[in-house]
């Protein structure tokens with residue numbers, strides 16, 4: 001099994017392997033994503049890398065009708081909008097990701113509190129394919 | 139513990155450029171306009187050689203104009219080369235951060251007379267690049283790759299707010315309509331037009347071009363029609379968003395004991411607070427801005443006041459949802475009640491808590507680094523009773539400004555008082 005280190009870029013290395021990682025504070029139990037060297041709750045630097053199950057609930061979302069250039073390069077536009085949101089993981093902390101398996105033309109049908117499961121999505125950026133975090137409503 | 143400064147600070151002059159899109163002007167031209175107007179408002183006159191330092195809020199001239207190190211250039215352009223000139227950057231809160239640091243420098247005893255400014259020239263870039271530049275105020279490693287834009291962040295907060303309080307999205311329209319009404323009375327505003335004015339001109343344009351004329355019978359119908367008011371980041375529509383703007387604003391701060399050398403009607407800065415936060419995902423709530431509540435508490439404590447004492451507030455309505463959250467974070471209304479207050483007109487010029495009498499960022503415009511200082515310009519006018527047609531009644535004496543950076547990674551709150 002791969003051992004990940006706390007440097008912030010390792011989050012994306014783990015994501016390439018389909019894993020969602022963060023940190024847990026050994027002193028106070030606080031769980032953080034992405035991973036941190038120093039606990040954001042108790043200031044301890046006694047933290048360890050943890051892997052999340054990748055499940056949670058949708059806590060906030062939006063349909064992006066006017067995309068940033070990076071998403072426009074991936075083919076999104078006013079005519080082809082996408083959903084992005086904030087997920088609260090079962091383990092507690094929140095993380096942002098593109099939200100899949102929703103009807104972007106009818107945002108009223110998308111419900112906060114829906115169960116979601118982590119997946120990854122490949123998007124092209126500057127002519128290069130990259131893996132990004134996403135969540136599927138299940 | 140309540141912290142107080144040891145020396146008082148007063149505002150004795152305040153001016154701003156017109157806000158809008160000015161292809162022929164650079165940030166230095168806009169700041170010269172603001173500075174000249176500020177100088178003209180110093181009742182007993184200002185000898186510029188009295189100015190000891192220049193603090194300037196600017197988010198990103200590096201990205202917008204490819205010009206970094208802007209403060210000394212601007213200082214030189216207003217004839218002040220030689221004095222310390224600093225640029226402070228905390229995204230859209232840069233202006234208020236500059237104001238706070240300048241007032242702390244006076245409170246420390248180091249300076250007596252300081253120029254504070256804010257400027258942003260945003261409209262030179264194509265809109266996609268403006269969106270990207272603004273997005274750089276968020277966490278570009280962990281938030282932006284999810285596909286978020288700034289309207290998107292606030293739209294997500296809006297969905298959390300609507301869900302948590304079972305609120306009506308029509309409240310957002312009421313904020314926009316009210317701010318446009320106020321902006322229509324502000325000659326410096328980018329949009330000095332009501333929503334009704336905008337509807338009329340759209341109808342006329344359609345008729346002139348031989349297109350079907352829209353049939354909106356009132357502002358709420360217009361707001362709900364994606365043909366007239368398209369979605370930017372659902373549920374935030376075009377008219378929920380503050381515009382991309384060019385503009386500058388300037389105020390003159392002096393030590394309290396010197397204020398009467400400049401004017402008989404100074405405004406005293408009696409409360410100041412600032413707080414920071416992590417990314418939007420790191421907070422306990424998504425339906426409010428914790429740094430705003432923290433900054434407000436510091437400012438109220440320093441002033442020895444509560445939200446009930448505030449006669450008017452200029453708040454950071456970068457998006458309509460932001461004004462509703464601000465009205466709760468600042469304590470004007472209980473949690474979950476801000477949307478109802480907006481719909482009931484409680485934040486209008488004649489409401490119990492007038493908010494954004496200037497038109498706010500929504501109608502006045504949002505040249506990000508200038509916005510915090512432009513809020514002070516409105517407070518200056520209202521508390522001195524010179525706000526013209528949009529002057530609120532009741533001889534207001536105490537006002538508050540609330541300036542947010544990003545989605546609340548920074549918030550600065552100031553409280554101003556006129557004494558007489």
Ligand SMILES: [Zn+2]
Pocket residue numbers: 025026027028029030039040041042043044
């Ligand atoms: Zn801890």
